[in-house]
Amino acid sequence: MDVKTNLPLSEATFFIFLSLAPRPRHGYAIIKEVAALSDDRVQLSTGTLYGALKRMLDQGWIERFDERIGNGREERKAYRLTDLGRRILDAETTRLQNLVHLAREQTAGSKS
Amino acid sequence: MIETILFITIRLYKLLLSLYPAEFRKTFGEEMTEVFYESLQTAADAGWGDLRTVLGNELRDWPVSCLRQHLWERNRLLLPESSFLSGWGAVAAALPFLLYFFMSFGPSISREVLLIVFGVAMVAAWWQRWPGWFVSWLGFLILFGQNWLPYSLLGAGPALNSLPRLLNMLSTVVFQTGWLAVMYWVVHRWPRYGVLVFLPSLWMPWAFSMEFASEAMTAVVSNAVFIVSALIAVTISVQRTSSGDVWLLYAGALLPGGLLTLGSVLFTPGMVNAWVDFGSHLMQALAPFAGILLLQSLNAWGREHIAQRFTHRMTAGALLMFMARLTMVHLYGPSGLTAFQLSLTPVLTAAGLLGVLLVFSGGWRLRTHLEPAGKRHLTVMSVMLILLPLLYYAPFLTNIVNTLIYDQPNFIRLRTVPPALQTVDSVVFAIGLVGLLLLPLTIGWLRRQTAAFPTSTEQAGLKAWRQRRRERRETRNRFGTAWLSPKRLALLLAFTILLAGGIFFVAVFLPLQLKAEPYTQQIALGDLDSDGHLDAVLANTMRLLPHAENRILYNDGSGHFSDGNQDIGEGGTGVVLLDSDADGDLDVVVGGMIGGIEFRNENGRFTPDDIITSHAPESGASQFYFHTGDLNGDGIPDVFMAGCCGTGISRAPEEMEWVAPVNRVLLGSDAGLVDSGQALGVRGSQAVALGDVDGDGDLDAFVGNTQSNRENMRNDEPNEVWLNDGDGNFSDSGQLLGDQRTYAVALGDVDGDGDLDALVGNEGADELWLNDGEGRFTLSDQPWSKRQTLFVFLVDLDGDGDLDAVTGHQLTGSFAWWRQGLIWWNDGSGRFTRGEQRIRFLPNAALAVGDVNGDGRPDIISGALDEVTVWLNEGDGRFSAVDQ
Numbered sequence: 001m002d003v004k005t006n007l008p009l010s011e012a013t014f015f016i017f018l019s020l021a022p023r024p025r026h027g028y029a030i031i032k033e034v035a036a037l038s039d040d041r042v043q044l045s046t047g048t049l050y051g052a053l054k055r056m057l058d059q060g061w062i063e064r065f066d067e068r069i070g071n072g073r074e075e076r077k078a079y080r081l082t083d084l085g086r087r088i089l090d091a092e093t094t095r096l097q098n099l100v101h102l103a104r105e106q107t108a109g110s111k112s
Numbered sequence: 113m114i115e116t117i118l119f120i121t122i123r124l125y126k127l128l129l130s131l132y133p134a135e136f137r138k139t140f141g142e143e144m145t146e147v148f149y150e151s152l153q154t155a156a157d158a159g160w161g162d163l164r165t166v167l168g169n170e171l172r173d174w175p176v177s178c179l180r181q182h183l184w185e186r187n188r189l190l191l192p193e194s195s196f197l198s199g200w201g202a203v204a205a206a207l208p209f210l211l212y213f214f215m216s217f218g219p220s221i222s223r224e225v226l227l228i229v230f231g232v233a234m235v236a237a238w239w240q241r242w243p244g245w246f247v248s249w250l251g252f253l254i255l256f257g258q259n260w261l262p263y264s265l266l267g268a269g270p271a272l273n274s275l276p277r278l279l280n281m282l283s284t285v286v287f288q289t290g291w292l293a294v295m296y297w298v299v300h301r302w303p304r305y306g307v308l309v310f311l312p313s314l315w316m317p318w319a320f321s322m323e324f325a326s327e328a329m330t331a332v333v334s335n336a337v338f339i340v341s342a343l344i345a346v347t348i349s350v351q352r353t354s355s356g357d358v359w360l361l362y363a364g365a366l367l368p369g370g371l372l373t374l375g376s377v378l379f380t381p382g383m384v385n386a387w388v389d390f391g392s393h394l395m396q397a398l399a400p401f402a403g404i405l406l407l408q409s410l411n412a413w414g415r416e417h418i419a420q421r422f423t424h425r426m427t428a429g430a431l432l433m434f435m436a437r438l439t440m441v442h443l444y445g446p447s448g449l450t451a452f453q454l455s456l457t458p459v460l461t462a463a464g465l466l467g468v469l470l471v472f473s474g475g476w477r478l479r480t481h482l483e484p485a486g487k488r489h490l491t492v493m494s495v496m497l498i499l500l501p502l503l504y505y506a507p508f509l510t511n512i513v514n515t516l517i518y519d520q521p522n523f524i525r526l527r528t529v530p531p532a533l534q535t536v537d538s539v540v541f542a543i544g545l546v547g548l549l550l551l552p553l554t555i556g557w558l559r560r561q562t563a564a565f566p567t568s569t570e571q572a573g574l575k576a577w578r579q580r581r582r583e584r585r586e587t588r589n590r591f592g593t594a595w596l597s598p599k600r601l602a603l604l605l606a607f608t609i610l611l612a613g614g615i616f617f618v619a620v621f622l623p624l625q626l627k628a629e630p631y632t633q634q635i636a637l638g639d640l641d642s643d644g645h646l647d648a649v650l651a652n653t654m655r656l657l658p659h660a661e662n663r664i665l666y667n668d669g670s671g672h673f674s675d676g677n678q679d680i681g682e683g684g685t686g687v688v689l690l691d692s693d694a695d696g697d698l699d700v701v702v703g704g705m706i707g708g709i710e711f712r713n714e715n716g717r718f719t720p721d722d723i724i725t726s727h728a729p730e731s732g733a734s735q736f737y738f739h740t741g742d743l744n745g746d747g748i749p750d751v752f753m754a755g756c757c758g759t760g761i762s763r764a765p766e767e768m769e770w771v772a773p774v775n776r777v778l779l780g781s782d783a784g785l786v787d788s789g790q791a792l793g794v795r796g797s798q799a800v801a802l803g804d805v806d807g808d809g810d811l812d813a814f815v816g817n818t819q820s821n822r823e824n825m826r827n828d829e830p831n832e833v834w835l836n837d838g839d840g841n842f843s844d845s846g847q848l849l850g851d852q853r854t855y856a857v858a859l860g861d862v863d864g865d866g867d868l869d870a871l872v873g874n875e876g877a878d879e880l881w882l883n884d885g886e887g888r889f890t891l892s893d894q895p896w897s898k899r900q901t902l903f904v905f906l907v908d909l910d911g912d913g914d915l916d917a918v919t920g921h922q923l924t925g926s927f928a929w930w931r932q933g934l935i936w937w938n939d940g941s942g943r944f945t946r947g948e949q950r951i952r953f954l955p956n957a958a959l960a961v962g963d964v965n966g967d968g969r970p971d972i973i974s975g976a977l978d979e980v981t982v983w984l985n986e987g988d989g990r991f992s993a994v995d996q
Contacts, residue, residue, distance in 0.1 A: 027147040045170045046148045047132075047177030050140045054181070077143050 003084070003091045006059070013052050015042055017061075017081070017089045024080035026067060027053075053079060061085035114156050121167065122149055128174055136181050204236070205245035208252035226256060429470025432463055631660070631956030634737070635975045637964070638689035638698045640676075641716055645669040646962045647676070650975045651684025651702055662687070662702055663978050664718070671965040671982040671994045678718050680711045688738035690749040692785050701751060701785070703736025708753055708778070710785055741802040741811040744840030748780035752813050754797035773797070775815060779840055792842050793817070795829035803859035803868040806887030810836040814870050816854030828852065831872060833887060849889055852876050860906030860915040863942030871917055873901030878919065882942065894944060897921055897934060903959040907970045910989060914938040918972060920951075920959035931955050933972060937989070949991060951983055 009017065012034075019025060019033035031044050056062045062085050067078035081089065125148055129141050148170065155162035211229070215221055230253055237246040633653050637646040645667040652660035662684040665673040684702040692699045693712055700711040700718060711718040736753055743750040755773040774791040792815075799816030806812060813836070817829035830848035837843065849872075856873035863869060867883040869892075878896035881889035896919070903920030910916060917936035933951030936944040953959065953974035960973045969985035983991035 027143055028150045031147065031151060043165065043169050045173035045177065046144045046151075047170070047181075048173050049147075050136075050144050051177045051181050054136060054140065076146070 003087050004095075006088055007092055007095055009088070009092050010052075011042065012044060012048055013056065014092060015044075016049070016052055016056070017085065017092070020062065020079060020081050020085075021089060024065070024067065024078045026076050026078040030079070056085070059084075061088055118149070118152055118156065121152060125170070128178075131178055132181055201243060201245045204233075204243075205248045207233075208248045211252065425470050425474035429467040429472075429474065432467030432470065632958040632975050632977055633685050634687050635958045635960035635973065635980075636687040636689045636700075637960050637962040637973070640664060640689070640698050640700075640713060641666055642697060643669070645966060646964050648673060648960065648973060648975055648980055649680070649687050649689060649700055649702075650958070650977065650980075651687040652977050653683045653685055660977065664700070665975070665978075665980055667964055669966060671971065671984055673980045673982070675978060680718050681709055681720065686737035686754075688740045688751060690740040690751065690780070692749065692751075692780055694748055694780070694782065701738060703738060703753065708736050708738070708751075708785075712784075737798055737800060739800045739802045739813070742780075743777060743802070743811055743836060744779055745810065745838060746780075748782075750780045750840060751778040751785060752776075752800050752802055753778055754800040754815060756796045756798045756818055775800070775813075775834075777840055777842060788840060790842060792834055793832055793844070795832065798853075798855055799857040799873075801857040801859040801870065805833060805859070805868050805870075805883055805889075806835055807867060807885060808836075808838070810838045812836045812887065813842060814857050814859055816857040816872060818853040818855065831857070833889065835887060845887060847889060849881055849891075850874065850879055855900075855902045856904040856920075858904045858906040858917075862906065862915050862917075862938060862944075864914065864940060869942070871904045871906055871919075873904040873919060875900055878904070880942070880944075892942065894942070896936075896944075897946075899932075902931070903933075905959075905961040907961050909935065909970055909985060910937065911969065911987075912940070914940045917944060918959070918961050920953075920974075922955065931957060931959075931974075933959055933974070935989075935991070947989065949989075951991065953981060957981075 015034040015037060016030055018037055019030050025033060027046070027049060031046075031049060034042050034044050053062065053064075056079075057064060060082060062079045063082055064077055064079055066075040068075055122145065126141075126145060129137055129144065132141070151166050152163070155166040211221075230249065233246070233249045237243060237249065631653065632650045634651045636649045636651075638649070639645060640647045640649070647667050648665045650663040650665065652662050661682045662680045664676040664678040664680060666676045667673055680700055681702055686703040688701050689698045690701065691697060692701065692710055695713075697713045699713045701708050702711070703709075709720060711720050736755055738751050738753055740749050740751050742748065743752065753776045755775055773794065773796050775793050775797050777788040777790045777792070778785040779788050780786075792813075795815075795817040797815045798818040801814045801816075802811040803814070804811055805814065813834040815832045815834060817831050828851040831850050831854055833845040833847045833849070834842040835845050853875040854872050855875070858871045859868040860871070861868055862871070862880065863882060865883075865885065867885045869883050870881040870889060872879045872881060877898040878901050880892040880894045880896065882892050883889055899921040901919050901921050903918075905918040906915040907918065908915055909918070916938045918933060919936065920931060920933045922931050931953050933953060935947035935949060935951070937947055938944055951959075951972055951974070954976045957974040957976035960975070961970050962973065963969060963985075964971050964973060964982055965984055967985075967987075969987055971985045972983040972991055974981045982994040984994055985991055
């Protein structure tokens, strides 16, 4: 599968990717992590979050699983990146890096 | 406090969640609610600012994320397995519509050319064994064929208009069925763009809006409603297709028809009868839906789960019952049944019972497949649905019983409708309506419950059918499948005719029959027998034929009236009492279709005198209304005769010339009333009040206009003020006041500034026009009733020196059984407050105000045909009914 056909990602999706990169998280934890990563600039609503999660699930970028909490007697749904998801994230990160690199080159030239 | 807010917020959140696609909701709904709750709690701990941020965030994102989710799921649109038409067949089916557009906006095509084109199509259809595309051509033929019928078949009067209306509706139904077949093919051919095809399919409602919109602004508003509803239709189509129900996609596309109907009713002022038009539009909107069910059943019968058949059956049954209900409430006469209506009873009864049968047979078959919870759910829904036919029959049976008891051949008046029955009617109707509204949700729920249904064709007995369908597919040729075999064609035609016929009867013929009922148009009060008490003269008529006899009822002085057995003619549209022969007693002038007739009072007996003004074609008017006063200052009472509503004169087989109604002035003399020869106004006047509006000492006329036939039947004619020069010669003041149909006018100084103001009773909201003292009127911002107002009176009811108001209204919907009188108390400055008391009177009765028991306080009288009801003024602001 050519991961580049799925790029670019929306900002919300990219931040969700970033929040899941270190470790799996459940829905509320994703919201909090995205807010923290973006300095509270990106506040995901539940509709936006789960709309994005559904599409990521449908595309096979993330997995949904039952996470045990408390004494292990309760469960809640959590999400983690799949291998395909990590490749998508890497590709998007590379794309953004190239863009930033390009931008710096061009703006540096204009200043001189 | 905070817990309560959180609780309510979560409830609202769940409500918003319900608008997401079902599958999404099922997968993520619970989890989303938990996450939202967690966010809320954290924000609440941090303070109101954070809470507002979270809530605002959710609300702002909800519409977009919800719609996006629906669009995402659209990719899984399920499409019909096959189309009725091939590509060429679809083109052939679409041709009539292109022709229609061409003829609507381009140069006209001669009859001969059209006949040749249609002949070619017919030959091709015959060659192809009457294929599906021919449906459009049938509609086309009926649509234009009606214009070619001999003029004598169409007629000019309202009753005879029923034939072209029948044909028009028939063509609409067939036309739309053909059009939807084309749409079906397009969806099948280009599934990715299937939703878009419904935008052009909405041209039919648009055409309706143009037809019924009587003015530019109305057309703009109606079309705005249409455009918005089209967008809603597309959205709903997108949403519904995600569940795989193609027929719902079509239903979504038909939604604009229903919304447009509402738009027409709400925004088109001055309709003859808004509810009749509402029923007509609604049924026209439903007609294609029924057509879709037919198409769908032909195409997909047995293809889906067995459960779908049963739920379809239940839907059809519920619709049938509901339409019967609409018929009952809005179109049957509350005051009586004609012989025709009575004869139609078995048909409607059968329709209602068929609806019940469909709901229960579908429900029973479903039930056997359901889990216990589903069975309970189904039972509740079924009970709610069965209440619909119950309420449908209860008042109807009452009416039949009345008819049978009184045993009169033609027209029977329902004496009373027990209040308990009305209450039951309203409650049951409300429950039934809720049941109907819940039906789609319930069926959706049932479908989810029955997802595991066997699709076994053996079990459903459909294997043989599928075999036959395969065989039919093999007969496909390049013009498409010959799915309209002679048998099918006959069935389709029968269905179409039945449907259109049903629409016609329900929406056109029955209202016309209803309008043929006898009723009292106006009551005049005066002392006819010189005993010092106010007697009553009732102008009785029917809307189509003047068969109802006018009546004189004598008052015994206590408010009890008895029939005077006087012959004062029949078919009175207006009545006025005046001493026209100056012999000291009151004579009677009644107006009817042939003009005004004077009945001289000779020692208490009334004998007809000359017809004051005959119904010559050039006079235009066919209904007459009066107000009397000394117009030329000679001491003898004169009459201002308002005329309504125009007449169609046939001068050639295919031409009809509309002649405008005019108002006339009849001057009293020793020889009685003589037409002055003045023809005042052409706007169709149905009310007039005389009074000195410009302060020059003579009586001027404030004329309430309804409709004229100028500019293709205007319903929004403004009211006029005609100024008297003192000799009984009137000139137009140039004022055009209001834009609604006006049925009643009263003049009086309501604000105590010494001049006469005008209270105007309209089709919609009533109006109070304030006089500047020189006869110039400006609209007051005083709010009045918005119901149709037929009677207005300005009179000091409470003896406080200012003029109060009494208004009489026709109620609608479930309350159409009654008319209602309202009392408005004046605070002395022209500001009115509506009184608590409601005066309910029969829907074929008129209202009058006068002191009938001689206590000096004005009482309220309603009269219907040959009897009156009196509400005596108690002096404390209350009116109490007197047994007659």
